[in-house]
Amino acid sequence: MHAHCKKGGGECYGLKEMTLLFEISQRLISSKELKNDLSPILRMLVEYLGAERSFLTIFNRNNSNIYIEAAYGMSQKQKMLGKYRLGEGVIGKVVELGQPIVIQEISKSNLFLNKTRSELNKEGRELSFICIPVVVQNKTTGALSVVRPFNPHITYEEDIHLLSIVGSLIAKTVKLRQEKAEELEQLKQKNQELESEVKANNFTTNIIGNSSKMRDLFSLIEMVARTNSTVLVRGESGIGKELVADAIHSESNRKNKKMVKVNCSALPDSLIESELFGHEKGAFTGADQMRKGRFEMAHGGTIFLDEIGDLPLSTQVKLLRVIQERAFERLGGSDTIKIDVRIVCATNCNLEKLIEEGRFREDLFYRINVFPIFVPSLRERRNDIPLLVDHFIHKFNRKNNAAIKRITTSAIDMLMVYPWPGNVRELENVIERACILARDNVIHSHNLPPTLQTADSTATGTQEGMTGVLERLERQLIIEGLTSTKGNISKAADRLKITERKLGTRIKKYRIEAWRYKV
Numbered sequence: 199m200h201a202h203c204k205k206g207g208g209e210c211y212g213l214k215e216m217t218l219l220f221e222i223s224q225r226l227i228s229s230k231e232l233k234n235d236l237s238p239i240l241r242m243l244v245e246y247l248g249a250e251r252s253f254l255t256i257f258n259r260n261n262s263n264i265y266i267e268a269a270y271g272m273s274q275k276q277k278m279l280g281k282y283r284l285g286e287g288v289i290g291k292v293v294e295l296g297q298p299i300v301i302q303e304i305s306k307s308n309l310f311l312n313k314t315r316s317e318l319n320k321e322g323r324e325l326s327f328i329c330i331p332v333v334v335q336n337k338t339t340g341a342l343s344v345v346r347p348f349n350p351h352i353t354y355e356e357d358i359h360l361l362s363i364v365g366s367l368i369a370k371t372v373k374l375r376q377e378k379a380e381e382l383e384q385l386k387q388k389n390q391e392l393e394s395e396v397k398a399n400n401f402t403t404n405i406i407g408n409s410s411k412m413r414d415l416f417s418l419i420e421m422v423a424r425t426n427s428t429v430l431v432r433g434e435s436g437i438g439k440e441l442v443a444d445a446i447h448s449e450s451n452r453k454n455k456k457m458v459k460v461n462c463s464a465l466p467d468s469l470i471e472s473e474l475f476g477h478e479k480g481a482f483t484g485a486d487q488m489r490k491g492r493f494e495m496a497h498g499g500t501i502f503l504d505e506i507g508d509l510p511l512s513t514q515v516k517l518l519r520v521i522q523e524r525a526f527e528r529l530g531g532s533d534t535i536k537i538d539v540r541i542v543c544a545t546n547c548n549l550e551k552l553i554e555e556g557r558f559r560e561d562l563f564y565r566i567n568v569f570p571i572f573v574p575s576l577r578e579r580r581n582d583i584p585l586l587v588d589h590f591i592h593k594f595n596r597k598n599n600a601a602i603k604r605i606t607t608s609a610i611d612m613l614m615v616y617p618w619p620g621n622v623r624e625l626e627n628v629i630e631r632a633c634i635l636a637r638d639n640v641i642h643s644h645n646l647p648p649t650l651q652t653a654d655s656t657a658t659g660t661q662e663g664m665t666g667v668l669e670r671l672e673r674q675l676i677i678e679g680l681t682s683t684k685g686n687i688s689k690a691a692d693r694l695k696i697t698e699r700k701l702g703t704r705i706k707k708y709r710i711e712a713w714r715y716k717v
């Protein structure tokens with residue numbers, strides 16, 4: 199190397215540099231740890247060259263950022279500051295062009311950005327910056343830089359030559375670091391995506407809707423969630439009242455505590471009290487152990503009382519006391535239990551009418567009606583239908599590992615005009631059924647249930663005659679009855695004001711699959 203030295207003098211490259219290269223290669227051969235830390239090599243470079251600092255930057259191909267991977271002679275803070283875009287400053291240019299760049303006197307250079315905010319001269323002596331690309335398989339993986347006092351005895355070709363040899367010695371390690379960093383970056387990105395998915399998985403992604411009515415609903419939920427007020431969620435069946443209750447809990451500061459759900463209509467009157475308030479051992483025949491009730495279980499959290507209109511009058515009195523005093527006794531017990539619980543109730547009943555009929559206590563009504571939230575029916579927000587359909591197709595695909603891609607315009611048209619007595623629940627069922635029937639991963643109008651087929655789409659029109667039209671109407675009414683009672687035949691018969699037997703024969707006649715409406 200001495201032979202290449204263009205200028206004479208003691209600072210000329212020579213044996214010293216040969217020794218440096220030899221030592222670097224020795225270190226690379228013997229140490230596995232260098233894979234993790236390149237700074238010993240940078241230190242050697244600085245020491246042998248009498249340089250100020252040296253650093254290695256790596257190019258991240260995922261985001262085109264170049265950052266300092268290892269350095270010697272720089273603080274941690276300076277390292278953090280050393281971030282460059284492809285083509286930005288000296289380093290960005292070296293990586294972009296794959297060519298070395300030398301800046302003789304950095305204090306006079308425009309290209310030298312000094313992002314790391316380092317000194318631009320050393321005790322009055324100018325500093326030079328030499329940067330070479332680290333190339334692996336013809337691709338620039340990073341750049342190796344040295345900042346050292348300006349030395350008029352050394353030509354820059356020599357600097358570049360020496361650094362290029364060091365660069366090729368460490369190239370493999372740099373490549374590994376690059377891959378690792380990119381992998382890390384990808385994981386970070388994935389993590390961020392998941393995090394935002396979880397965040398986005400807040401109530402507005404669970405409760406689908408973009409109509410103004412739904413947006414109003416979202417802001418009501420947000421407002422009330424933060425308080426401890428009792429909430430009454432009202433609206434038709436299958437409309438998403440339970441989702442609203444979930445949202446109130448998950449948006450509240452009780453979200454890390456339990457949410458206990460009780461369906462007041464699902465429990466026989468004889469059991470509801472012990473279910474809600476618990477019982478002591480021996481409180482009644484069969485009570486061979488003490489059992490905590492749902493209110494106790496919900497302590498610190500939220501209790502959701504669904505179908506509150508179905509609560510027997512005797513239990514209503516007790517509930518009133520819980521709401522007023524947050525206190526109760528277990529069945530058969532005398533100790534008063536105090537609880538801290540947020541109460542959310544829901545109903546699809548006309549509570550005002552129940553009060554008139556003496557089936558619901560007026561005082562309880564006022565206690566639970568502190569903050570009523572009305573959930574709009576699907577008919578009132580038809581423009582949400584396409585969004586909901588997409589959501590349910592996605593949900594079905596995920597659940598069944600299916601690949602339904604789309605729904606035809608004519609099928610969507612049919613969904614848009616249907617009155618949806620069973621609301622979103624009915625729409626969900628219709629889409630699930632259509633997904634099962636879809637043959638080419640596309641939902642067509644013929645995959646939708648007959649109730650949705652209009653005269654136009656079935657091409658019957660008035661030709662079917664009065665009996666046909668009446669039968670269709672009868673069938674539709676039965677389906678609506680079943681939908682609104684979740685497939686409960688006796689309740690549906692009640693609602694349709696016909697006997698259960700009569701409803702049974704009609705269901706058979708029209709080949710209605712009543713089980714489909716059970717949820």
Ligand SMILES: Nc1ncnc2c1ncn2[C@@H]1O[C@H](COP(=O)(O)OP(=O)(O)OP(=O)(O)O)[C@@H](O)[C@H]1O
Nearest residue numbers: 404405406434435436437438439440441546622623
């Ligand atoms: N806005 C919505 N976005 C997404 N899914 C919804 C929406 N509304 C309802 N659903 C879905 O419809 C079904 C019925 O919802 P939910 O049980 O909350 O209704 P509900 O009003 O409580 O009914 P009910 O009064 O019969 O208890 C659920 O599967 C729910 O996930």
